[in-house]
């Protein structure tokens with residue numbers, strides 16, 4: 001089994017002491033590739049630097065809507081420079097968060113649009129965050145004609161998911177689906193995601209699956225728990241986990257062009273004439 005964790009916040013302080021062990025546990029669990037999420041310019045730089053240490057690590061470059069208020073004239077040029085590296089496989093995470101509202105809505109929209117335009121300019125997919133921002137979020141994507149993107153950590157309702165699928169987006173499923181209080185609806189909804197649009201992610205260190213036994217130390221989630229999420233999805237779909245592993249891995253490789261983005265692959269690739 002070869003899984004891709006499309007979203008892990010491995011630059012988070014909680015991984016500082018033992019990230020090497022975290023990676024090796026993930027590899028042993030069948031997680032073949034991990035995309036390290038960038039949430040600010042500085043964290044995106046860290047994610048890129050870290051991704052350079054292994055062939056199976058990649059990074060995103062973006063600013064989370066929580067941090068939109070800190071963006072300025074340098075933000076997009078800095079993200080553009082980071083994204084020039086082949087290890088940066090997506091722009092994000094970017095989007096709208098009208099749940100926590102850490103940044104004013106106009107700031108969130110301004111920098112979401114700017115990052116979406118950067119993704120379109122560079123031909124890179126978007127790693128999208130949306131929380132309580134439907135339908136505004138989908139309206140913006142539609143107006144910009146964004147279709148190469150994943151709605152990461154989807155936790156919304158049917159209407160919202162349908163809007164994303166209509167735009168051609170991929171849907172990222174986390175351990176939220178294992179939450180018997182908040183995630184039950186996802187057990188139904190996941191059946192409506194086309195096989196070529198489903199992606200899996202841990203969003204580590206957040207969203208530790210609630211039904212994981214025993215619960216990890218300090219309840220820290222990590223990529224090694226991705227097979228647990230896979231199994232929950234497989235049960236919900238009534239299909240073999242191996243099939244879903246193969247499909248979601250293929251989907252991740254397609255959306256993020258992972259075959260072309262590894263440092264070894266890039267080195268072996270013949271130079272264009």
Ligand SMILES: [Zn+2]
Nearest residue numbers: 093129152153
């Ligand atoms: Zn997010």
